[in-house]
Amino acid sequence: MSEDRSMSTLELDLDAALRDVGSHLAAPGAAGLAERVRARIQAEQPRRAAVPWWRTILGRGRGIQRGPDRSRSLLLAAAALLLLAAAVTAAIGYGLPGIRILFGPPPSTLPSPTVPASAAPGAGLGLGAPVSLEDAREAVGFEILLPDDGRIGPLDAVYLSGSRLALAWGPDPRLPGTTREGLGLLLVEIDGRVEPESVEKLIRTGTRVEPVTVAGSAGYWIDGEHHFLSYIAPNGTRIEETMRDVGNALLWTRDGITYRLEGELTRDEAIELAETLS
Amino acid sequence: MxxxxxxxxxxxxxxxxxxxxxxxxxxxxxxxxxxxxxxxxxxxxxxxxxxxxxxxxxxxxxxxxxxxxxGRREGLAIRATADRPSDDAAPSPETAALVAERRAHLLAAINRLRDDDREIIAARYFLELSEAEAADVLRIPRGTVKSRLSRALGRLRDHLTGVEA
Known part of the structure; x- marks a missing residue:
C-alpha cells in the first residue's frame, strides 16, 4: 500500500473497505442459536404449568405457594419421587430393559407468551392514587411531559399525590430497569422547585450528587441512595418526600416544574432521555 | 413455529x-x-x-x-470470516491471503477504537442500521449519529495512517 496517496482516495478506500469487512463478519454464535433459544423458552414453561406432576402425586391440590413453603414442597416432591421410583423398581424388578417414566410429552409447538399477572408498575411504592393520564392532566396545573424515545413504550401507570405526579413504565428488555421488580422506569413531575438544602443534606449523607445541565436547565445527577427530598411549591409551602429508591436519579427543574427520572440508567443515558421530554 | x-x-x-x-x-x-x-x-x-x-x-x-x-473490554474482538468459496471468481490463494490480511488489519484498528467510536462504525457499516435504528440501539440522540460517525471515522483513519506511515 502506497503511503503517498491522497486523503480523498483513503476516504473512498475506507468506506469501501468497511463495507467489505461488514460483508465478511463472523457470527459464529449464530449456529444453532434458534435451537438453543427454543430449548430455553421450553425450559421456561414448567414454571407456568397449571398443575405440576409432583403436586398430583402429593395429592395437595392447592395452597402450595412461594417461599419456605415451596422449598418444603419440593423436598416432599423429591421424597415422593424416590418412593415412586422405589415402588416402580420393586414392582418390575431391576434391570428390566425398556422401562421409561415419562412426565408428559414435550410441547410440539411453543405456547404463546403470557405476561405474568401482577400489579401495575410502581404499585405499592406509595406513589399516590392511580389515575388515568387524562385525569392527571386535568388535576395538575402544568403540562405533563413525556419522553419521546423509541425505546420507551406506552405509559403503564400514572399516580397522583397532591401536586406530584408519578409516571411508571413496566420492565422493558430494552431498558436497564430499576431496583424494583415490575418497574422499568419512573418519571416524577412536581409543581415546585427542589429545595437546595435537601440536596445538600444528600451530599452530607454520602450520596454522590453531581450538578448537570438538562437541555439548558440546571439539575443534579444523584448516584446512590437517596431517601428524602423536599420541594418548594409555588405557594411557598414545602413538600417533603420520602423516596422509594428505585435506582439512580436525574433531577432537574424547568419552567418551575421539577422532574425526576429514576432507574438504573447511567448519567449520560438519563440526560439523553430527559432531553427528549416534550 | x-x-x-x-x-x-x-x-x-x-x-x-x-x-x-x-x-x-x-x-x-x-x-x-x-x-x-x-x-x-x-x-x-x-x-x-x-x-x-x-x-x-x-x-x-x-x-x-x-x-x-x-468490567474490562478484554477479548473484545469483531472478527472476519474467510472468504466463502462462491465469493468473487475464486481468487488465487495469494490474493485471498492479501485480502484477508487487509480485513484483519482494518478490524484490528476498529477493535482498538474506544467503545462509542467502534459501536457507531459497526452500527452503520457492519449492521447496516439506519440512522434512527443506530441511535436507538446505541442510546444516543438521533441528531448526533452523523457527527459521531464522522468523528469516529476520523479517528479510525488516524489509527490506520499512523500504523501504515
Missing amino acids: AYEELVRRYQDVAVRTAHVIAPAADADDAAQEAFVKAWIALPRFRAGAPFRPWLLQIVANEARNRRRSA
Whole structure:
C-alpha cells in the first residue's frame, strides 16, 4: 500500500473497505442459536404449568405457594419421587430393559407468551392514587411531559399525590430497569422547585450528587441512595418526600416544574432521555 | 413455529450486534438471552412496529449489561470470516491471503477504537442500521449519529495512517 496517496482516495478506500469487512463478519454464535433459544423458552414453561406432576402425586391440590413453603414442597416432591421410583423398581424388578417414566410429552409447538399477572408498575411504592393520564392532566396545573424515545413504550401507570405526579413504565428488555421488580422506569413531575438544602443534606449523607445541565436547565445527577427530598411549591409551602429508591436519579427543574427520572440508567443515558421530554 | 423463524431471520445481525458491544466470551450468550427476553416481552411489542430495531435494542441492552459486569473490554474482538468459496471468481490463494490480511488489519484498528467510536462504525457499516435504528440501539440522540460517525471515522483513519506511515 502506497503511503503517498491522497486523503480523498483513503476516504473512498475506507468506506469501501468497511463495507467489505461488514460483508465478511463472523457470527459464529449464530449456529444453532434458534435451537438453543427454543430449548430455553421450553425450559421456561414448567414454571407456568397449571398443575405440576409432583403436586398430583402429593395429592395437595392447592395452597402450595412461594417461599419456605415451596422449598418444603419440593423436598416432599423429591421424597415422593424416590418412593415412586422405589415402588416402580420393586414392582418390575431391576434391570428390566425398556422401562421409561415419562412426565408428559414435550410441547410440539411453543405456547404463546403470557405476561405474568401482577400489579401495575410502581404499585405499592406509595406513589399516590392511580389515575388515568387524562385525569392527571386535568388535576395538575402544568403540562405533563413525556419522553419521546423509541425505546420507551406506552405509559403503564400514572399516580397522583397532591401536586406530584408519578409516571411508571413496566420492565422493558430494552431498558436497564430499576431496583424494583415490575418497574422499568419512573418519571416524577412536581409543581415546585427542589429545595437546595435537601440536596445538600444528600451530599452530607454520602450520596454522590453531581450538578448537570438538562437541555439548558440546571439539575443534579444523584448516584446512590437517596431517601428524602423536599420541594418548594409555588405557594411557598414545602413538600417533603420520602423516596422509594428505585435506582439512580436525574433531577432537574424547568419552567418551575421539577422532574425526576429514576432507574438504573447511567448519567449520560438519563440526560439523553430527559432531553427528549416534550 | 413462528418465533423460531424470527430467531433464524435475525440471528446473524443479533449475534453481530452483541459482538460489537460485549466481550467475545459473553456475546453469544447475550444474543441468546436477548431472544428469550424478547419472546417473554412479545406482548409489549407494539404490533406493526418494526421488529428488528426493537430486538436489537434488547440485544444491545443484554450485551451492555455483560460488558458492564465484565468490567474490562478484554477479548473484545469483531472478527472476519474467510472468504466463502462462491465469493468473487475464486481468487488465487495469494490474493485471498492479501485480502484477508487487509480485513484483519482494518478490524484490528476498529477493535482498538474506544467503545462509542467502534459501536457507531459497526452500527452503520457492519449492521447496516439506519440512522434512527443506530441511535436507538446505541442510546444516543438521533441528531448526533452523523457527527459521531464522522468523528469516529476520523479517528479510525488516524489509527490506520499512523500504523501504515
